[in-house]
Amino acid sequence: MTYPLMPNYNRPAVTFVRGEGAYLYDESDKRYVDWLAGIAVCSLGHAHPAVAEAVSAQAAKLLHVSNLFGSENKMEVATTIDTLIGDGSSADGQVFFANSGAEANECAIKLARKFGGRGKHNVVAAFQSFHGRTLATLAATGQPQKWEVFQPLPEGFRHAVWADLADLENKLDETVAAVLLEPVQGEGGVNPATVEYFAGVRKLCDERGILFMIDEVQAGLARTGRWFGFQNFDIKPDVVTMAKALGNGMPIGACWAKESVARAFEPGDHATTFGGGPLATSAARATLDTMIAIDAPAMALAASQTLSEALMGLDAVTGTRGLGLLMAAELKDVDAKAVAAKCLETGLVLNAVTPTALRLTPPIVITDDQIAEGIEILDAAIKTVAS
Ligand SMILES: Cc1ncc(COP(=O)(O)O)c(C=O)c1O
Numbered sequence: 001m002t003y004p005l006m007p008n009y010n011r012p013a014v015t016f017v018r019g020e021g022a023y024l025y026d027e028s029d030k031r032y033v034d035w036l037a038g039i040a041v042c043s044l045g046h047a048h049p050a051v052a053e054a055v056s057a058q059a060a061k062l063l064h065v066s067n068l069f070g071s072e073n074k075m076e077v078a079t080t081i082d083t084l085i086g087d088g089s090s091a092d093g094q095v096f097f098a099n100s101g102a103e104a105n106e107c108a109i110k111l112a113r114k115f116g117g118r119g120k121h122n123v124v125a126a127f128q129s130f131h132g133r134t135l136a137t138l139a140a141t142g143q144p145q146k147w148e149v150f151q152p153l154p155e156g157f158r159h160a161v162w163a164d165l166a167d168l169e170n171k172l173d174e175t176v177a178a179v180l181l182e183p184v185q186g187e188g189g190v191n192p193a194t195v196e197y198f199a200g201v202r203k204l205c206d207e208r209g210i211l212f213m214i215d216e217v218q219a220g221l222a223r224t225g226r227w228f229g230f231q232n233f234d235i236k237p238d239v240v241t242m243a244k245a246l247g248n249g250m251p252i253g254a255c256w257a258k259e260s261v262a263r264a265f266e267p268g269d270h271a272t273t274f275g276g277g278p279l280a281t282s283a284a285r286a287t288l289d290t291m292i293a294i295d296a297p298a299m300a301l302a303a304s305q306t307l308s309e310a311l312m313g314l315d316a317v318t319g320t321r322g323l324g325l326l327m328a329a330e331l332k333d334v335d336a337k338a339v340a341a342k343c344l345e346t347g348l349v350l351n352a353v354t355p356t357a358l359r360l361t362p363p364i365v366i367t368d369d370q371i372a373e374g375i376e377i378l379d380a381a382i383k384t385v386a387s
Helices: 049-059 074-085 101-116 135-140 144-150 165-171 195-208 229-233 278-294 296-312 336-346 368-386
Strands: 016-020 023-026 031-034 093-098 122-126 157-160 176-181 211-215 239-242 253-258 317-323 326-331 351-354 357-360
Touching: 031 368, 049 278, 074 093, 074 253, 074 278, 093 101, 101 135, 101 176, 101 211, 101 239, 101 253, 122 165, 135 144, 135 157, 157 165, 165 195, 176 195, 195 211, 195 229, 278 296, 296 317, 296 326, 296 368, 336 351, 336 357, 336 368
Parallel strands: 122 157, 122 176, 176 211, 211 239
Antiparallel strands: 016 023, 023 031, 093 253, 239 253, 317 326, 326 357, 351 357
C-alpha cells in the first residue's frame, strides 16, 4: 500500500502507543525514557490523571459550541494566564485563544498591525528564531533557508542579529509596529537572551512606541524555572504568546496582550472556530491548576540542576546551555543526530537541535532516577557512535 502521509516528515522509526509520566511505550511495549516531552509539550508527563480526567469529563459533557457563545473554562484559564504573566497578580491583560503556537503568533502579528495602524505594520524578529510554519509566522521566522521554496512570503518582516542591540536598533524606524523575540531561542539552538539585551529592547520599544512581543510558545509555562521565560530577564512585555505546555498535549495556544493593546481589536477583526473551546480549555485548566499546586517552576529548576550536572559528568559533553529544562548539551567529536538516533534505538527520546548539540526538554515531573536512567543510555549511545 502507498504510504498515505505527505512526505514533509521522514517516516518515523518508532510508533508510541502509550505513556506514563516521563516514560513512553511503543507497539511492542518497549519502554523509553522521554527527555523530549513532545518538544516541551507534556510538561506534567504523559497521561497525567488530572488532565485525563478533566478532558474525559468535558468530552462526556460538551465538546464544542462556537465562540459566538460563552463556554466553560475559558474565563478561568484566561484569568490564570493573566495572573501568571503578572507573577502572582493581574497583569491587566486580555487573552485570545488559538489552537497552536503559530496561530497564537498570527494573532500577535495581526494585533500589532491593527495597533500600529496603516504604515506602521513591520515586525522585527531575530535571525535563528522560530515562530511557526504558516506563511506569516514563517516570514517572521529568522531562518532564510526555510523561506526559499515558499517565496513570495507576506511582507512586513525584518530580522536583526540575535542578542545584538545595535543591529536591532538599526532595523527600527517609524514603520515598525513590534519587536517579536523568544526568551530562549528553542529551534534556533537553545540560545537564551540576557538581562541587558531584553532591558535594551524594552527601552528602545518604549522610546519609539513599539510593542515588545514575546514568543513563549516553547519556553513558557514553568519550563525555564519561572512561569514565563521573560520573567528571568526582569522586563514587562506588551504581548505574550504561548501554546505547547498549555494543554499538556491537548492542542491549544493563547495570545495575551496588555488591555491597552488588546483593545485595538474590535469584534470581527480576528476569530477562530475551535480556539478556546471547552475541551481544550478543560485540559489547560487542569494543567495550570496542577502546575500551580506542584510549584512547577521550582521543580523545573531542581530537575534542570540534576540533569545538567549529570550531563557534565559525561566526557563527550563540553557544556550545557539554556534556562531550566529548556536545555542543550554540546557534544565533542560526535554527530548529535547519530547520537539521538542511537538513543531512540536503545530507549531514550531526545533530539539533535544542531549538528553538535542535543536538545533536552523532559517533562518537568521527571525524577532523579529517570534522569540517571537516561544518562546511562546516552553515555552508551555516545560511545557506540564514537567508535
Ligand atoms: C518559539 C516557537 N514559536 C512558535 C512555534 C510554532 O508552534 P506550533 O508548532 O504549535 O504552531 C514553535 C514550535 O516549535 C516554537 O518553538
